[in-house]
Amino acid sequence: MEETSKLQLPETFLRFLEANGLDPSIYTHGDSIPRYVRLKPGLEDSLEEIECEIKCKLEKVNWLAGFYSIPPHVHIASSKAYQQGKMYGIDAASGAAVSALGISPGDHVLDLCAAPGAKLCMMLDLLGETGTATGVDVAKHRLAACRTILQKYGVGQRSRLFLADGTTFSVPPTTNSGGSPCLDDHEDTFQQWTSRRPYKERKQAAKARNHPVLPQYGQPEIIFYGQSSGVIGLQKKELYRSLDQQEYAFCGYDKVLVDAECTHDGSIKHIQKFEQWGWTTLERRVLDAERTDSNLTSLQLNLLKNGFRLLKQGGTLVYSTCSRVTISLTHAQNEDVVDQFLAEDSSAELQEIEMAKDWPCRSGRIPKTVRFDPWTSATSGLFVAKIRKLPPKEAEKNVL
Numbered sequence: 001m002e003e004t005s006k007l008q009l010p011e012t013f014l015r016f017l018e019a020n021g022l023d024p025s026i027y028t029h030g031d032s033i034p035r036y037v038r039l040k041p042g043l044e045d046s047l048e049e050i051e052c053e054i055k056c057k058l059e060k061v062n063w064l065a066g067f068y069s070i071p072p073h074v075h076i077a078s079s080k081a082y083q084q085g086k087m088y089g090i091d092a093a094s095g096a097a098v099s100a101l102g103i104s105p106g107d108h109v110l111d112l113c114a115a116p117g118a119k120l121c122m123m124l125d126l127l128g129e130t131g132t133a134t135g136v137d138v139a140k141h142r143l144a145a146c147r148t149i150l151q152k153y154g155v156g157q158r159s160r161l162f163l164a165d166g167t168t169f170s171v172p173p174t175t176n177s178g179g180s181p182c183l184d185d186h187e188d189t190f191q192q193w194t195s196r197r198p199y200k201e202r203k204q205a206a207k208a209r210n211h212p213v214l215p216q217y218g219q220p221e222i223i224f225y226g227q228s229s230g231v232i233g234l235q236k237k238e239l240y241r242s243l244d245q246q247e248y249a250f251c252g253y254d255k256v257l258v259d260a261e262c263t264h265d266g267s268i269k270h271i272q273k274f275e276q277w278g279w280t281t282l283e284r285r286v287l288d289a290e291r292t293d294s295n296l297t298s299l300q301l302n303l304l305k306n307g308f309r310l311l312k313q314g315g316t317l318v319y320s321t322c323s324r325v326t327i328s329l330t331h332a333q334n335e336d337v338v339d340q341f342l343a344e345d346s347s348a349e350l351q352e353i354e355m356a357k358d359w360p361c362r363s364g365r366i367p368k369t370v371r372f373d374p375w376t377s378a379t380s381g382l383f384v385a386k387i388r389k390l391p392p393k394e395a396e397k398n399v400l
C-alpha cells in the first residue's frame with residue numbers, strides 16, 4: 001500500500017487515462033479491491049460452516065444474488081468448501097455481465113470465449129435443469145481447465161465444449177436437448193464423454209499433433225459433452241451441420257456471451273513495475289501498442305460479429321472485456337468496437353441493462369453501455385454492452 005501511494009505517474013500516462021475516462025487514483029490509492037465468491041445455488045445453508053473454515057465473514061453483495069465479498073488477502077483455493085465445489089471464485093462484475101444476459105430456463109446459450117469457465121458455470125447454474133450451454137475457446141489448455149471446472153462443480157450435464165476459433169465457429173445449438181445415451185456404436189455417433197478416448201481417436205489426435213491443424217481451418221474439436229447435452233446419439237454430420245444465415249434467425253442461440261480477449265496487462269502491479277523499467281518503456285510497450293493494436297480490436301470485432309450471427313432473432317448478446325486489467329477498459333477495446341459493430345449491422349440494437357440501476361457502475365461513453373471502474377465499484381473492472389437482434393422489420397426502421 002505504502003509503495004502504491006508513492007507512485008508518481010508520468011504526464012503521458014495521465015493523459016492516456018483521461019482520454020479513456022479512467023481515474024488515475026486506482027494507481028495511487030492502492031489495491032484494496034475485495035475478492036468475491038459465488039455460492040453454489042442451494043448451498044446457502046453452508047454459509048456459516050464456510051465462514052468458520054476460511055476464518056472470515058462472507059459479506060453479502062446486495063446488488064448481485066448469490067455473491068459474497070471477502071477481504072483481498074483471504075485465499076480460498078486450499079479450503080475444503082472450495083475444493084468440494086461449494087463455492088466459486090468469480091469477480092462480481094463478471095457475475096453482472098452474465099446476469100445482463102437474462103438467462104431463462106430452457107435457453108440455448110453460447111459462450112464464445114469460455115475458458116477457464118467461471119461465467120459458463122454461472123450460466124449453467126442459472127439454466128438449472130433445462131436448456132444447453134455451449135462453450136468455445138481457441139486455447140486447448142485453457143479449455144481443458146474449463147472441462148475440469150465443469151466436472152468439479154457437476155454442471156457439465158447439458159454443456160458442450162468446442163476447441164475452435166470463435167470468429168468462425170458455426171455449430172448451431174442442438175435441437176435434441178434431452179439426449180440419452182445411444183446404443184448405436186457407429187463410429188460417427190457420439191457416445192457418452194469419457195476421459196479415456198477410444199484407440200482410434202487417440203491415434204488421430206497423435207497424428208494431428210505431428211501435423212497441427214489450427215481449429216479455424218478444421219472442424220471444431222468437441223472436447224467435452226454431457227449426458228443431456230443433446231450430443232449423445234447424434235451423428236457427427238448432424239452435430240456439425242451448418243445453417244443458412246436466415247436459419248440462424250430461428251434456430252440460433254437465445255443468448256450469446258462474447259467475453260472478448262484483451263491484452264496489455266494494465267494491472268496496478270504491472271504499471272508499478274514501470275517505475276523501475278522507466279516510463280518511456282511504458283509508453284512504448286503499453287500506450288503506443290494500445291493505440292495501434294488493430295489486430296486485437298479486429299479480433300474483438302470479429303468475435304462480436306460472429307457471436308451476433310449465431311444469435312436467434314430477438315435474442316440477446318452481451319459483449320464484455322475481461323476484468324483484472326485496467327488498461328483493457330480503454331475506449332478502443334470497448335466503445336469503439338461496439339460503435340463500429342452497431343454502425344455496420346442495422347439488426348443490432350443496444351439495450352438498456354435495467355438491473356444496472358442497482359449496480360455500482362457508471363455509464364460508458366456510449367449511453368446504455370456500462371463500466372465497472374475498480375475504484376468506484378470495488379470490483380476488478382469490466383465493460384458491458386447488451387445488444388438485441390431485431391427482426392427484419394424493426395431493423396429496416398433502424399436504417400431510416
Ligand SMILES: C[S@@+](CC[C@H](N)C(=O)[O-])C[C@H]1O[C@@H](n2cnc3c(N)ncnc32)[C@H](O)[C@@H]1O
Nearest residue numbers: 113115116117118119138139165166259261322
Ligand atoms: C477474458 S478470457 C475469457 C474468460 C471466460 N469467459 C471466463 O469467464 O472464465 C478470453 C478468452 O478468449 C479466448 N480467445 C482468444 N481468441 C479467441 C478466438 N479467436 N476464439 C475463441 N476464443 C478466443 C482466450 O483463449 C481466453 O480464454
